Amino acid sequence: MPANQPSAEPLVQISDLSYAYNSNGGRRILDGINMTIPRGKVVAIMGGSGCGKTTTLRLIGGQLRPLHGEVRVDGQVVHQLNRNQLYLLRREMGMLFQFGALFTDISVFDNVAFPMREHTKLPDEMIRDLVLMKLHAVGLRGAAHLMPNELSGGMARRVALARTIALDPKLIMYDEPFTGLDPISLSVVGQLIRKLNDALGASSIVVTHDVASSLKIVDYVYFVSEGRIAAEGTPEEIQNSAIPFVKQFVQAEPDGPVPFHYPAMNYREELLASHA
Amino acid sequence: MPNADLIRTIGRQVNNGIWRLGYAARFAMIMLLQSGIAFRRFHLTIKEVYFTGVLSLIIILVSGLFVGMVLGLQGYNTLQRYGSSESLGVLVALALVRELGPVISGLLFASRAGSAVTAEIGLMKATEQLSAMEMMAVDPIGRVVAPRFWGGVIAMPLLAALFSAAGIFGGYLVGVQLIGVDEGSFWSQMQSSVDFHEDIVNGVIKSVVFGILVSIIAVFEGYDSVPTAEGVSNATTRTVVTSSLVILFADFILTALMFRGT
Numbered sequence: 415m416p417a418n419q420p421s422a423e424p425l426v427q428i429s430d431l432s433y434a435y436n437s438n439g440g441r442r443i444l445d446g447i448n449m450t451i452p453r454g455k456v457v458a459i460m461g462g463s464g465c466g467k468t469t470t471l472r473l474i475g476g477q478l479r480p481l482h483g484e485v486r487v488d489g490q491v492v493h494q495l496n497r498n499q500l501y502l503l504r505r506e507m508g509m510l511f512q513f514g515a516l517f518t519d520i521s522v523f524d525n526v527a528f529p530m531r532e533h534t535k536l537p538d539e540m541i542r543d544l545v546l547m548k549l550h551a552v553g554l555r556g557a558a559h560l561m562p563n564e565l566s567g568g569m570a571r572r573v574a575l576a577r578t579i580a581l582d583p584k585l586i587m588y589d590e591p592f593t594g595l596d597p598i599s600l601s602v603v604g605q606l607i608r609k610l611n612d613a614l615g616a617s618s619i620v621v622t623h624d625v626a627s628s629l630k631i632v633d634y635v636y637f638v639s640e641g642r643i644a645a646e647g648t649p650e651e652i653q654n655s656a657i658p659f660v661k662q663f664v665q666a667e668p669d670g671p672v673p674f675h676y677p678a679m680n681y682r683e684e685l686l687a688s689h690a
Numbered sequence: 691m692p693n694a695d696l697i698r699t700i701g702r703q704v705n706n707g708i709w710r711l712g713y714a715a716r717f718a719m720i721m722l723l724q725s726g727i728a729f730r731r732f733h734l735t736i737k738e739v740y741f742t743g744v745l746s747l748i749i750i751l752v753s754g755l756f757v758g759m760v761l762g763l764q765g766y767n768t769l770q771r772y773g774s775s776e777s778l779g780v781l782v783a784l785a786l787v788r789e790l791g792p793v794i795s796g797l798l799f800a801s802r803a804g805s806a807v808t809a810e811i812g813l814m815k816a817t818e819q820l821s822a823m824e825m826m827a828v829d830p831i832g833r834v835v836a837p838r839f840w841g842g843v844i845a846m847p848l849l850a851a852l853f854s855a856a857g858i859f860g861g862y863l864v865g866v867q868l869i870g871v872d873e874g875s876f877w878s879q880m881q882s883s884v885d886f887h888e889d890i891v892n893g894v895i896k897s898v899v900f901g902i903l904v905s906i907i908a909v910f911e912g913y914d915s916v917p918t919a920e921g922v923s924n925a926t927t928r929t930v931v932t933s934s935l936v937i938l939f940a941d942f943i944l945t946a947l948m949f950r951g952t
Contacts, residue, residue, distance in 0.1 A: 475825050504827035515822035517814075529826045532833075577826075 423489060425585055425617045426451035426474060430483035432641075433469055443469045445641035446483070451585075456611050456618040458628045460663070461638035462672060467621040468512075470638070471587050474619070475509060476500045487585065505533060508583035512590045514574035516562040522549070522573050523558040529580040548576040551613075552606060568599025572606065579610055586616050592624040600624075604631050625664050629653065637663070639672075714910050721839060721909070724832035728840045734833075738841025742803035746849060749802055750795055754786075754853035757794060758860025761785055765861070766869055778871050779880035782861030783854075787884065787893045788949070791854035793941050796900035798853075799846055800933035804908035807838050808929040811912025812922035820913075835913055839905045846901025847894055854893070892948045899940060904933045 428449040434442045443466040451457050459467050472478045474485050476492045485492045487503060495503060516525050526545045530536060536544070549555045552572040562570060571591065578586060591603050608631040611618045622628045629635070629649040637645040637652070637660055645652065645660045653664060662670035678684070728735045765781040811834065814820050820830040858880075865871045884890065908929050915925035 477821065477824060501827040501829075504825060507825065509822070509825040511818045511822050513817065515818040517819055518817070529828075532826065532828045574822075 424450045424452045425488060426619070427486040428470075428474075428483070429486075431470075431473065431480050431485060432482040433466070433473060433478060434481050442481070442641050444473075444480075447638070447641070447643055449636055449643070451617055451619055452634075453617050454611075454615060455633040456608060456620060456631060458620045458622060458632040458635045459638060460622060460625065460628070460635055461644075462623060462663070465638050466641050467623075467638055468589055471509065471589055471619065471621055474585075474587065475504065475507060505581060506584045507587065508578035508581070508585070509587045510571070510574055510578045510589060510591055512593055513567075514562075514570040516565075516570055516574055516577070518562050520561075521558070522554070522560050522562065522565070525562065525573060526577045526580055528577065533581060544580070545576075548580055549573070551579070551610065552576045553602070566599075568595050568602065571595065571599070571603055575603070575606060575610070579614060579616075582614055582616075584616055586611065586614075586618045588618065588620045588622070590622055591620060592622055592627045600627050604628070607631055625666070713914075714906070717910050717913065718906055721831055721835055721906075724829055725836040725840065727832040728836040734837040735840045735844070738838050739845050742799075742807065742838075742842050743845030743848060746799060746802045746845070747852070749798055750849045750853050751856045753794065753798055754791075754856030755860040757790055757853075758782060758786065758857030758862075759864045761790075761857065762861040762864030762869070766865055766871065775871055776875035777879055777883075778861065778865045779858075779876035780883040782865070783858055783880045783884050784889060786854040786857040786861075787889050789941070789945070791857065792850045792893055792896035792900055793937060795850040795853040796846065796897065796904060796937040797934055799842075799849055799901070800904045800908075800937065801930050803842060803845070804904045804929050804933050805926045807842065807905075807908040808912040808915070808926045809922060811835065811838070811909060812915035812917070812925050815913065815915060816917035816919070816922060831913075835909045839909050842905030842908065843898070843901045846904065847897040850893070850897035850900075892944075895948075896941065896944050899944065900937050903936050903940060907933050907936065 426449070428447055431444055431447040431449075432442055433444040447470065449457075449459075449470075459470060461467050469478065473480055474487065474492065476495065479493045484494075488506070490499070490503060492500070492503070516522075517528065520528070523545055526548050527541050530541050530544060534541075546555055546558065549558055552575050554569060554572055554576065557565065557569060557573070562573070565573060575591075586607075588607060591607065592600055595603060604627050607618060607620060610616070620628055620632060629652065632649060634648060635646060635652045636643055639659055645655055645657050647655070652660060655661060655664070659671040661667075662672060668674055761782045762778065765778050765785075766775055769775045769777055769781065811820075814830075814834065820834065823830045823833060862876065866873045866876050911925040911929045911932070915921045
């Protein structure tokens with residue numbers, strides 16, 4: 415049993431993972447993915463929009479069931495857990511959603527306090543101190559009394575991050591943390607992802623298509639394209655990669671292995687056909 | 691073959707309808723099983739009673755008052771032709787307690803509170819708040835859906851009772867104060883003719899049933915909505931339409947069971 419030496423084993427082990435929304439033969443979102451998230455590292459999953467990055471996170475969190483293969487988190491196969499075991503496992507996970515997903519009817523303070531109040535019996539004073547510490551870590555202690563609709567996009571993301579780390583998770587997952595942020599917020603969030611990971615001794619998975627922001631902070635990169643892993647390596651290896659798809663992505667070229675044009679019939683024929 | 695197409699379409703629609711009904715029933719079962727939290731942490735449910743009940747008070751009380759006033763006017767017109775205008779109190783009270791109280795407050799409740807619950811749950815889904823809760827190891831069906839359901843079930847009979855009370859007061863205003871029906875016979879005939887079990891309890895049973903139906907439709911439509919602006923707006927519309935039809939249908943069934951031959 416791996417329980418004897420838990421630190422040697424990676425925190426998340428994805429083997430031969432496949433997924434399709436339509437279980438009887440629809441298009442596969444993921445097709446035989448293998449990934450390893452070692453403990454203490456920040457790993458990025460990159461790829462174009464709709465390539466199955468977010469689906470991967472949902473499979474790790476047990477919100478979806480794989481078609482084939484398995485996800486192991488801390489030695490447990492996620493889709494074989496029963497409801498209580500899954501909920502216990504999720505207490506060790508934090509997930510930052512694309513736009514924060516803050517609860518809009520309660521204040522910033524109550525948002526961060528939410529997981530603590532739901533899962534612990536800590537007295538109110540202690541919850542208050544913990545919430546302020548979490549908010550301080552993301553630089554928003556002064557915003558505790560605000561409502562979510564009073565926050566800018568970057569602030570909302572940071573509050574959501576404080577809520578994500580409220581219970582000191584072992585695994586932090588970020589779903590497109592850089593989308594729609596200005597350059598300052600961008601580097602703030604990037605720095606926080608790295609710093610919080612190291613300070614909490616956690617492991618992080620960053621799903622993103624933002625090459626510039628993520629390559630600065632991550633330890634390892636998986637490139638996903640059309641449901642398969644197209645490339646993997648350290649940020650340097652990715653930056654110097656000769657693989658056409660990766661090169662197009664990193665250099666942000668409009669045309670290449672990922673075509674500019676959506677598949678269509680011959681241009682000339684289509685134009686002429688309309689006159690026929 | 692247009693006929694074959696027609697039959698095929700009907701078949702598909704019926705199949706879909708039944709499938710959706712089964713899906714809703716399954717959802718309701720899961721919600722009832724997860725309802726513990728709505729009672730263990732009763733303040734969550736109380737908050738929903740406030741949102742669905744207290745905030746609906748204005749529309750319920752004002753509508754009740756006017757419905758009662760109209761009943762007073764119309765009832766007097768008819769009754770005085772037969773020389774029995776003192777029975778106005780009985781007519782107003784029976785009409786409200788047996789039928790109009792539960793039914794109209796049910797319809798108002800569906801459009802005021804049911805639609806709000808659907809829109810709220812739908813938007814929470816669209817903005818990933820429900821997913822976020824799930825990932826925080828908190829079951830949204832227990833934490834979000836169940837308190838809203840029970841809040842509606844508690845609020846609805848209270849609103850129906852207040853509606854009837856406001857209506858009787860409206861009938862009194864028009865009948866006694868405006869037209870001049872004898873005040874003593876207005877109240878005493880009402881007291882002697884309205885039966886506690888036959889009329890009031892049956893009316894309360896109706897309002898409880900309507901409360902359960904509207905609340906389950908509202909939370910189901912919200913939870914099942916397509917998580918887009920269009921999807922949430924469709925779900926809200928469906929809540930009002932379905933609830934209204936279900937209330938009227940259920941009212942017919944209940945009336946047939948409760949008041950046959952008496």
